[in-house]
Amino acid sequence: SFTSYAICRHRLMDIGVAVRNILIRGTTGLALAVGILIPFAAHFWVFQGTGHVLEQIIFITGITLVFALYLQRFEKAVAHFVDHRIFRGRYDHETALVRFGNDLMKTYGREEIAALAVRQIPIILQADGMAVYLPEQDGSGYRLAASSGSEAAERPELLQATDTVVQRVASEHDRLFREEVEYGLSPGAGGEALVKRFIEQRAVLMMPLVSQDRTVGMLFLGEKTNDNVYSWDDLQLLDALMSQIAFALDNARLYEQILESQKLYGTILSHMQRGVLAVDAGLKITTVNNTMAELFACDRENVVGKRADDQFPVLAEMLSDTLKFRRNQKAKEVVIIRDGHEFPCECETSFMLDSQNQVSGAVIVCQDLTERKRLEEQMRRMDRLASVGTLAAGIAHEIKNPLVSIQTFAQLLPMRYEDAEFRDGFGGVVRNEIERINHLIRDLLNFASPMPREMGEVNVEDLCERALTLLGNEIKQNSVTVIRDFDKKAKTVFGDTEQLYQVFLNVLQNAIQAMDGEQPHEIRITTRPSPKQDGLGGVREYLQIRFRDTGSGIDADHLGRIFDPFYSTRENGSGLGLSICHGILKNHGAEIDVQSTPASGTVFTFFLPVSPRTETVTARAEK
Numbered sequence: 001s002f003t004s005y006a007i008c009r010h011r012l013m014d015i016g017v018a019v020r021n022i023l024i025r026g027t028t029g030l031a032l033a034v035g036i037l038i039p040f041a042a043h044f045w046v047f048q049g050t051g052h053v054l055e056q057i058i059f060i061t062g063i064t065l066v067f068a069l070y071l072q073r074f075e076k077a078v079a080h081f082v083d084h085r086i087f088r089g090r091y092d093h094e095t096a097l098v099r100f101g102n103d104l105m106k107t108y109g110r111e112e113i114a115a116l117a118v119r120q121i122p123i124i125l126q127a128d129g130m131a132v133y134l135p136e137q138d139g140s141g142y143r144l145a146a147s148s149g150s151e152a153a154e155r156p157e158l159l160q161a162t163d164t165v166v167q168r169v170a171s172e173h174d175r176l177f178r179e180e181v182e183y184g185l186s187p188g189a190g191g192e193a194l195v196k197r198f199i200e201q202r203a204v205l206m207m208p209l210v211s212q213d214r215t216v217g218m219l220f221l222g223e224k225t226n227d228n229v230y231s232w233d234d235l236q237l238l239d240a241l242m243s244q245i246a247f248a249l250d251n252a253r254l255y256e257q258i259l260e261s262q263k264l265y266g267t268i269l270s271h272m273q274r275g276v277l278a279v280d281a282g283l284k285i286t287t288v289n290n291t292m293a294e295l296f297a298c299d300r301e302n303v304v305g306k307r308a309d310d311q312f313p314v315l316a317e318m319l320s321d322t323l324k325f326r327r328n329q330k331a332k333e334v335v336i337i338r339d340g341h342e343f344p345c346e347c348e349t350s351f352m353l354d355s356q357n358q359v360s361g362a363v364i365v366c367q368d369l370t371e372r373k374r375l376e377e378q379m380r381r382m383d384r385l386a387s388v389g390t391l392a393a394g395i396a397h398e399i400k401n402p403l404v405s406i407q408t409f410a411q412l413l414p415m416r417y418e419d420a421e422f423r424d425g426f427g428g429v430v431r432n433e434i435e436r437i438n439h440l441i442r443d444l445l446n447f448a449s450p451m452p453r454e455m456g457e458v459n460v461e462d463l464c465e466r467a468l469t470l471l472g473n474e475i476k477q478n479s480v481t482v483i484r485d486f487d488k489k490a491k492t493v494f495g496d497t498e499q500l501y502q503v504f505l506n507v508l509q510n511a512i513q514a515m516d517g518e519q520p521h522e523i524r525i526t527t528r529p530s531p532k533q534d535g536l537g538g539v540r541e542y543l544q545i546r547f548r549d550t551g552s553g554i555d556a557d558h559l560g561r562i563f564d565p566f567y568s569t570r571e572n573g574s575g576l577g578l579s580i581c582h583g584i585l586k587n588h589g590a591e592i593d594v595q596s597t598p599a600s601g602t603v604f605t606f607f608l609p610v611s612p613r614t615e616t617v618t619a620r621a622e623k
Helices: 002-009 015-047 053-086 093-105 110-125 164-172 178-182 191-201 232-271 290-295 313-325 370-386 388-412 420-448 460-470 472-477 497-513 577-587
Strands: 130-135 141-148 158-160 205-211 214-221 275-280 285-288 329-338 341-353 359-368 455-459 481-485 492-496 522-529 542-549 591-597 601-609 616-621
Touching (some): 093 110, 110 214, 110 232, 164 214, 275 290, 275 313, 313 359, 341 370, 388 420, 460 472, 472 497, 497 542, 577 591
Antiparallel strands (some): 141 158, 205 214, 341 359, 455 492, 542 601
16 A cells, blocks of 8 residues: 555656666666677687786776776767657756756746747647746736647636635645645645646646745646656656746846836936936946936937046036045035026935945936026015005005195195294104104115125024114113023024024014013023925024014914014004015025914024025036
8 A cells, every 4th residue: 555655646657767767777788798798809809818917907997998988978878869769858858958948048038938938848748738827916816928738728817816726836835736636645725626727727737936935937737648647757857947947937027127127217217307417436427317418418328438527527526525425415506507508506416335335326416496596586576566565555554644744734834934833843743754754665675675695604692692782771671581592502504694683683672562561571582403304305404593572472363464564563563574574584595483372472483594505616518
């Protein structure tokens, strides 16, 4: 019983294996015997047995050496003859593997590899057809890639992921015979479903294609055409062939992924609105997209492979620094001169690392700022135009009362010209009203046309102390306590000293004037560093300046309009102070946040940039 089981389990009933070995070994032995007897007979016939013992030893040694050198080649030749003439190439493992491997090396693509397998393997193993299934990218199952045989058209196109045979392959990664499933020799559930799948495939053997513990496909092999079973030699040959196919399929999959990645990479680059230039560690240009070529008016095909310092000298300086110091550079403004016209361009760099974590190159990304600056200027113009109506109404309201006073004086002056008291009293009123109108016009001009900025490093702490000194009398009269909480390390911002002083003075003055009631009168000034994302993937340093007061606060209905021109909650306020401050801060690239609670106080928070956003250099682009 054990012997019978072993014969069936390990396919030992194929007498062809024994016959083949007997033929090869017998032919080799017979040739060896003949090859030795003939020289001995010739030696005896020539020397008639009179040769010396030393001559006979030398002769025998020479014959032995000759056969030792050529016996293995002779045995291979005999095996090749037996395999090709008697067994018709069935056991020519080496030739089959070499020929199939050579054909496989010339084949690209998983579909082509599958087609080669179903075309050659059935011939090598004398099988009645074969089918190769490859996994779907979405993991939904395995799709038929290629098939051969008399009933190839009847095989299913798709094996779902829930299919029993697919789940069996995923769990065990081992070949499966139809007989083993039918007779219960293969453990596992779903025997009837597996047998049904074998019948559908017209197959007796299913084998997964595994590469690096990853199933890259599966094949179904039909019965032998000579009514034999698959011998152990067949399975060894099949294992060798399958390992080649699995390795080739895995490489083809990786190659397809690389091609898809390159295609996606190329599509993204070609459609980017930003210019991209990549160089290797030696500053040799490797990639230029269409936008970059348009920015610098160059032919991208001609510049690839050339040095960046020859084609883009200014950009090459930034790239060289990035490669040298392994440090990404934040946005920098480059003024490009092309065809006699200048336009601004914002550039930033990043270095690239290889698999060994070594710097392999750098990339620079550039964006044309012409349209952005034009839109910003247009938005500023539209904001000013939108406020014309508000300005007109505010001007009419503010000038109306002074004009009434002046008109009244002008009407009464002819009748009461001799009245010195009238002239002196009313003259003072007119002068005050004219000064009021003059002050209004001056504020209006400051609002409409901000003063030219003299940008530089500004010490915020000194600026606040300067404003507090000027407001010292008001602070003392209103019994206001000023608490200073300045950061000792972060003190400076980038801006115009006089304009920022105007902002701080206005905010502090409003805070003092808001102090009323019996609550403690207190102003707290706080400065803190506050880094923020710059929208370009980097971080920009800001200084947070906070003015907190304990005044009457601002109602929620009024809070959204405090920066509108001529909007004021104070009786004698012009409503232009905070509007001017808002314009100054926006021109400085600052962010503004205002929070207020009635009867509890107001908090003004400004985020001012510590350094300029861009540095300007010049690059020339000539056609």
